[in-house]
Amino acid sequence: MDEATYCQSVCGAKCCYLRLPDEPSPIPCPRLNPDNSCSVYAVRYAVGMPEVVVIGYFRSKTYRDLHGGEVRRPFPCGMIKDIAARGGLPKEVEEQCVVLHPELLDDLQDQ
Numbered sequence: 001m002d003e004a005t006y007c008q009s010v011c012g013a014k015c016c017y018l019r020l021p022d023e024p025s026p027i028p029c030p031r032l033n034p035d036n037s038c039s040v041y042a043v044r045y046a047v048g049m050p051e052v053v054v055i056g057y058f059r060s061k062t063y064r065d066l067h068g069g070e071v072r073r074p075f076p077c078g079m080i081k082d083i084a085a086r087g088g089l090p091k092e093v094e095e096q097c098v099v100l101h102p103e104l105l106d107d108l109q110d111q
Helices: 003-013 080-085 089-094 103-110
Strands: 053-064 070-077
Touching: 003 103
Parallel strands: none
Antiparallel strands: 053 070
């Protein structure tokens, strides 16, 4: 099993959800496919890309405009190691993350 397959099938792409203290629940990345794969991975993580990019937008459950309408907020996409270093992933997601713990692939191959 490779890293991408692990992320899709074992983890469920849990790092591809934005967790904000002012939003009631995690927001899935707008570029996340139904099979938990990233639709822009090759471009997003190509050599020379910035550490953080706006990958799309989401509709806020918390903020409203002057007329009570939904507000679109940017969805930033960063590097997983940086997100984890800033405390942006729950502990249970960090523990099963193959990017942070590549030895998880070895454990699967040993089974």
